[in-house]
Amino acid sequence: MDLHxxxxxxxxxxxxxxWLKAHVPTDSRPAHGEASAxxxxxWQRKLYEHGWAGVAWPKEYGGLGLSGLQQVIWYEELARAQAPHxxxxxxxxxxxAGPTLITRGTEEQKAFHLPRILSGEALWCQGFSEPNAGSDLASLKTRGVVDGDVVVVTGSKMWTTDAQHADYQExxxxxxxxxxRHKGLTWLICDMRLPGIDIKPIRTMMQDEHVNSVFYDEVRIPLSNVVGExxxxxxTALATLSFERGLGFIGDQLELYERVNRVIDLAEQVEFEDGRRAIEDSAISQxxxxIKAxxxxxxxxTLADIAETDRTGMPGPKxxxxxxxxxxxxKALSEVVGEILDWDFLEFNGDRSNNPWIYEYLWSWIFSISGxxxxxxxxxxxxxVLGLPRAR
Structure with a gap:
């Protein structure tokens, strides 16, 4: 393997x-609401218009067709520029959603949806988790009845991120x-504007309505919207989850290094009551x-995982x-921030603009559940990965 x-x-x-130096938005992203969407x-439209959308997507589907390594470089530069990802x-x-359609969708589905995804015209949400089927996804109950050329859907989904802004749903x-369990399930493209869909926002500890409950009352989805069989x-869902847990977190994996450097800078600046800078505290510096290591x-x-994905064409369980x-x-980094700032940043009134550390701290807990x-x-x-006996 060439490591250079x-x-x-x-x-x-x-x-x-x-390009990022010249085009990264100067305004902060609104915390919630239609303005955030x-x-x-x-931002996605700007990437598309300037030829930066879908770095590792195949060229035949509108992407740049570049290597996984160059996708890593792109995310490193996004993190360095503190650009949205x-x-x-x-x-x-x-x-x-896009990668799932590329690998499992029909040509008609690809032709319609992929350009709209790349250009930012269409936003998507995920309808997998349910009130009693989150981590145990195979126990889901939402019903789909095939009726001629449609699937009639009745049931509910839970913790659906940005459902209120989405145009389509997986x-x-x-x-x-x-x-x-795993048998008898079907993956559908759901138009979120169809009659019978009711979206109820859920207010979170971050004082926003980022996630939602979604209810389906005999929603009629065309049979042509089935992805796979x-x-x-x-x-199909396993393919989706492999993208979500593999390539989907590249930005977070690579941004972590930049976040560590920001916390080191913070430790250089903050002084404790005894006059020492936080970085001079041996426990904190160690x-x-x-954490930087x-x-x-x-x-x-990440580089090794990307190399494997380039070889196989699909992210693996790693x-x-x-x-x-x-x-x-x-989470470990957020705890160090808490000690540096004596946990004062936890006084949160819902405005993240003047308190950048609160978002990262709260997200460290959300991240242990999300995805x-x-x-x-x-x-x-x-x-x-390890081939150990399955838990009973």
Whole structure:
């Protein structure tokens, strides 16, 4: 394996850095509401119009067709420039709905949806989790009845991020009422404007309504919106989850290193009551050194994971291990910030603009659940990476 960046890689990094320096939004992203979705659409449209959308998407589907390594370079430069990346309303569309359609969708589905995803015209949300089927996704109950050329959907989904702003949803339902667990599921493209859909926002500890409950009352979805096969949705869902837990967290994995450097800068600036700077506290400096080493190791593992994905064409189960490591490191870093600032930043009134550390601290807890809990990531790592006996 060649562990050096090529001349083309260096040239790509230079172009990306120059463009981002000139085009990164100067205004902060609104914390919530329609304004936040509009901000995300505008940024995605700018990327599209300037030829930076879908760095690793195949050229035949509107992407740049570049290597996974160059996608890593792109995310490193996004982090360096503190530019928006796919953590907001464009995330589901760009990082797993789009890739799922590329690998599993029909040509008609690809032709219609992929350009709209790349341009920011269409935002997506994920309809997988339910009130009693979150981490245990195979126990979902939302029903889909095939009726001629439509699937009639009744049930509910929970914790649906940005459902109120989404145009489409990747929706997993049970189309065989006699089936159990992973069998009899179907993956559907759901138009969020269809009659019978009711979205109820959920207010979170971050004082926003980022997640939602979604209710379906005999929603009629065209049979042509099935991705994969009727009853074969678990296989399609596994592809979606592999993108979500693999490539989907590249931005978070690579941004972590920049975040560590920002905390080191903070420790250089903050003085304790005895006149010492926080960085001069041996316990804090040692923990920051260990966390920075972990961030460097995560970057190296990301490169290895990307190389494997380039070879196989699909992210593997090691993405779960990466997500778990990032979650643990993120949380450890937030705890150090708390000690540096004596936890004063937890006085939160819902305005993140004057309190940048609160978002990262609260997100460190959300990250242990979002995209699959840490317990699930441990199960997948034990089963599919280490080959250990399954838990009973």
């Amino acid at each position: 960046f090529s001349e083309a890689d260096h040239e790509f990094r230079a172009r990306a850095r120059t 509009r901000f995300d659409r505008d 796919h953590i907001n309303t464009t995330y589901v569309a760009m990082m797993h 929706l997993l339902v049970r189309t065989d009422p006699q089936s159990e 009727v009853g074969g949705g678990w296989s 923990r920051l050194a260990a 972990d961030a460097i190791a995560i970057r190296a593992m 993405g779960s291990m990466m997500k778990l490591l990032v979650t643990q490191t993120h 699959g809990t840490s317990e699930i990531q441990r199960e997948i790592t034990a089963d599919r």
